[in-house]
Amino acid sequence: MKIEPGRWVALLLLILSGPLQALEFGALPEPVRQLLAPFETQWAQLPEERQRKLEQGALRWLEMDKAERRQVRENFNRWQQLAPDQRAALLDRFQRFRQLPPERQQQLRRNFERYRSLTPEQRSKLKSRWRELTPEQRKKLLKRIQPVKPPRPPRR
DSSP states (O other): OOOOHHHHHHHHHHHTOOOOOOOOGGGSOHHHHHHTGGGGGGGGGSOHHHHHHHHHHHHHHHHOOHHHHHHHHHHHHHHHHSOHHHHHHHHHHHHHHHTSOHHHHHHHHHHHHHHHTSOHHHHHHHHHHHHHSOHHHHHHHHHHHSOOOOOOOOOO
16 A cells, blocks of 8 residues: 555654644644644544644654654655565564563663674674574573563562
8 A cells, every 4th residue: 555645744643653632733833734734634533642643743753853754764664565464463563562561671672772783794693593493492592581570579
């Protein structure tokens, strides 16, 4: 499914959004109204939560510099090129990640940053070593690197 060029920014805004107080379209700041112009005719019919998300996304977009906007566009273009089942799988992983405790999320982010800091050659070696492991070896390795949750203090 291809999205009209004028609507891709609006869709990006929806993706980047978070909660804000809902407003009448005319009460939005001018730069936000310009970005959300594709939604103007249907604004009043949109659920309040979606209005807030669109507004927040527009504000975030306006705060980004050119490099950040370029990166968001590139990510969005890659997202559009994914097959529906790939999108669904990514959304599922993201939702599962969001349900993890904050400490676990931080650990995964740190591990990902460590991986990103590797050279392409180091990444390739790591991937090769992973592929050479049997499923049982992979399972043992994953258990070893999983953080052990500290015991909860007894309730009183």
